[in-house]
Amino acid sequence: MNSYLLSLAIWVPVLGALPVLALGSGRRNMVRWLALAVALAGFAVTLPLYIGFDVHQTGMQYVEQLPWIPRFNLQYMLGVDGISMPFVILNSFITVIVVIAGWDVIEEKQAQYMGAFLIMSGLVNGIFSALDGILFYVFFEASLIPMYIIIGVWGGPNRVYAAIKFFLYTLLGSLLMLVAMIWLFLEAGGSASILDWYRLPIGLTAQILLFIAFMLSFAVKVPMWPVHTWLPDAHVEAPTGGSVVLAAIALKQGAYGFLRFSLPILPDASHYLAPMVITLSLIAVVYIGFVALAQADMKKLVAYSSISHMGFVTLGFFIFNPLGMEGALVQMISHGFVAGAMFLCIGVMYDRMHSRQIADYGGVVNTMPKFAAFFMLFAMANSGLPATSGFVGEFMVVLGAVKFNFWIGFAAATTLILGAAYTLWMYKRVVFGAVANDHVAKLTDINAREFLFLAVLAICVLAMGLYPLPVTEVMHASVDNLLKHVAVSKLP
């Protein structure tokens, strides 16, 4: 059965970006509306993926297979399961938000800005739906280019450093992954299909080496402690839209890589090295949580909070129980909404004040009441308040971790305190209190456009928090299947 939905999800935004780029920067209105139309079209073609999804099927759905490079037996092979499908939709959705968020704010080279985001959106959909290892790699690597340009062109004062650091860090990991993939390709008798790799018996030493190669790539992307240092730089320097995409989408690629490659292809090494990954995850959760507490720059604070939350995700994967893994996946999606929204909120303030220092603010609620209400909701979600999406994932992972080992669960649960501490303390200093200075006094509340995207995200956060079933339902079969697969040794 060949379906074209995934190809559409990839190529509609990429090809749609070309006319946007061709319009040039002179015709701002046309550029914006066309970009929005393309983003909406890109989002629209992903919706049937959800509607037509068979939640009981464990395998890949919407599979497309075409020969791509027959000489190497590389296939243009796409497909999604319950793990990857939600991310395709999330990514296309966030792209729409980003286009709206960049509507007035981006004044220079808007066509290129929109074009870069659209191209990236398509490439990222490719990452989540590629079933051929090399095809995955190609998308994985190519998606760095637009992000590099976004950070470097529209970023803050230290943008060049941040952009190059971002690119080289990520490239370092992925180049080793390429060698690992070539090795697997040859070992599988000249097949790059991920599904073939799943069935490949591999010895333990080789598994461990491959695991490390893959992990370097994914750990940088997630990012895990200690290879996280590019993220605060990239987040702080990137324009708002770039931060949103980085937090909501780019980080998920690393975590997704663990699920698609490391766990199922290398189950024995995964079990063998799980204590290491769990330790690194806990360090990220606890230590980075404290680091976040000490930040004076709001974006940096949210960046560190992202690292801490992603530590939760990797923890959930490597405790090997359904609760932990599903919780981690929910956390990934929820973090996409929440972290995206947090960066948008900071962007809203930055556009007015041109400062991200917490110390420059105070009493924002007096001048921006509507904004303060939204910001409150997202801050609460970020700290894991029940009834928001942030709670569901964290709670599931903690439950899973306690089942696995009480003390690991205990350590992970500190995030509920730490997360609340750094987020709410920041919120208090920025929003409450007396009006701190003249600049704050002159602030104007959010306009209709800002209201729109914040409201949409708020609905998502609340809906997922109150009724997560539509999300967990699609994942269930795939997660069970993955865990069953991981439980079986692949040693020859």
Next chain:
Amino acid sequence: MLNTFVMPDLYPAAPEIFLLLMSFVVLFADLIFGATQRRLAGRLTLMTLLGCAAITLFTTDGQASLTFSNMFVDDLLADLLKLLTYLAVAVTLIYGRQYLGDRKLDKGEFYLLVLYATLGMMVMISAASFLTLYLGLELMSLSLYALVAIDRDSPRATEAAMKYFVLGAMASGLLLYGMSMIYGATGTLEIGGIAQALLQGQTDKTILIFGLVFIVAGIAFKLGVVPFHMWIPDVYHGAPTAVTLFIGSAPKLAAYAMALRLLVYGLFSLAKEWQTMLLIMAVLSIGLGNLAAIAQTNIKRMLAYSAISHMGFMLLGLMAGVVGAEFDPFTAINAYSSALYYTVAYVLMSLGSFGMILLLSRAGYEAENLDDFKGLNQRSPWFAAIMLVFMLSMAGIPFFIGFFAKFAVLLAAVKAGHTVVAVVAVLFSLVGAFYYLRVVKLMYFDEPVDAAPISAPFDMKALLSINGIAVAAFGLFPDRIMAICTTVLLRSL
């Protein structure tokens, strides 16, 4: 026997003969009409290349035909490489026309030297004997030395030509010395005959290895790989950019042919020995080329060091054809075709990136510093995007041709059991990514220092755009060229 002259079959050498005849036409036409019609020589040269391409295409029969007493071979590999050479030379001429015109260098001599260098390459590509190969090599090299010095008033160019000449002459000497050793051991100069003699295994291995070392050194010099790379940065930097473009593209194809003909066709029995030599040179080139390129502020020098690292990658493919003792023809063909594909990809990228330097240069102004690329995105978003494609392709980022070239070579290397070497190679390409990204950074993140509008003839702009699109399109769909490379090698080996 001695006094009977057998007329050789000239048919396989038809393109070479045509080019030689046409070179006289160009010479006389320029002599007679050159003063009034300055562009005549250039046009005639392009037409010559077109004619050669037509002849090569129409005389292709898929068979290897030997002529001139087995000294000259016309096989599919030769046809493919010659066609690519014509293409590279023609592109060079079109890119360089305005640059040369602005500097009053577009005299008849230039085109003649280009034609003779091309002829040299063609002879090298078709060589079936050590002597033919050496003849072609010298014809190409001598023309190139003169081309580097064509701007006689430039001290830098003259210095570069001098260095190139001295080192090049020495390398030719080394090569010739190595050839004489092999000749002494086997008693023949024919490449096929040498392979036969070596297979019988009655030759003295010491002499053979001794000769092999010199031959490999000669090849390494022509390819410009460490430790025989010293001339590359100086020559690339010193020569007029249009000549750099020429040196940096088509001769790489000829050097690939030379390496393949000598090492694989001729000295295959010594593969274990030369494989190790190539491996060491490849790793050193990839390492040194990428590290040294970081320190450059002149983009021509930067691309020179990058050329060293790319040729190292190419050697990696070439050496991956033999796996220890057992020989598997398919693995070997795959490895050689990966090297061929890498060379073709590199030539495409090299043409484009030097073409960009030519595009930004104008009368009295050489855009050869990295800073000249600053803010190109604001001056011309289209050409900034094209340069982005070239740079990322050279860095080996996917969706561009450079990625699949690297992929094919790495695949061959891992298959030959050199996984560690592959890891080292990719780590150095990470270093390489840094300086390519720096060019992207200059174009996109910085403000322009040079606000002059980009003026270039239409054909150059169009061709440069096609070149960029080709690098991207063959990156998306690389299968066709790869298949051609493999088929050609399958049928020529």
